[in-house]
Amino acid sequence: MSDDITNDIVDPAKRVGRVLKRVRFDRDMTLDEAAELTGVSKTMLGQIERGSSSPTISILWKIAKGLRISLSNLLNEDELQYKAVNIEEDIQPVYDADKKMVLYDVFPFNPINGFEYFYIKLLPHTVHPAEAHRDSMEEYIVVTQGTLSLTVDNKTYILKAPACISFMPNVPHIYANDGDDVVVFQNIMKY
Secondary structure (H helix, E strand, O other): OOHHHHHHHHOHHHHHHHHHHHHHHHOOOOHHHHHHHHOOOHHHHHHHHHOOOOOOHHHHHHHHHHHOOOHHHHHOOHHHOOOOOOHHHHOOOEEOOOOOEEEEEEEEEEOOOOEEEEEEEEOOOEEEEEOOOOOOOEEEEEEEEOEEEEEEOOEEEEEEOOEEEEEOOOOOEEEEEOOOOOEEEEEEEEO
């Protein structure tokens, strides 16, 4: 295994940085232009490209949305697609700003099948607002542990495991864990 690949497994910030830089260069885009499209500062984008900053889930979504790429493109780990893995041990998670939402990119976006699959943990008493995903056609949630409170279009759904729901993610929505136990859910984004 090369040093770059070994370092990527330990530090996904370097991998995300290389992907961001490659996308920007492929599009002949400056950091200023990328910052304008994504709403993420030029300084932060530069730090991410250098691998000196570990972006939060919210920042990754802003970058993906602004550059019109899937979140999986930023987190892509090709060699994990073709072997059995332990999600929590073998896949490097990303976190929200306060580290109360943990996201594992289990099956990165593939244009042939048109979806990406995330394994997500919400720690107790966590609220995570999500911006509208204009590039997604449908979002599927399967709660496998705990009780998830999902608010979509000002309507709240209480999903006690085992439970599921699908919805159009083109409006802001909120994932919440109001309880004292960890909530685990799978999230499938269909494009």
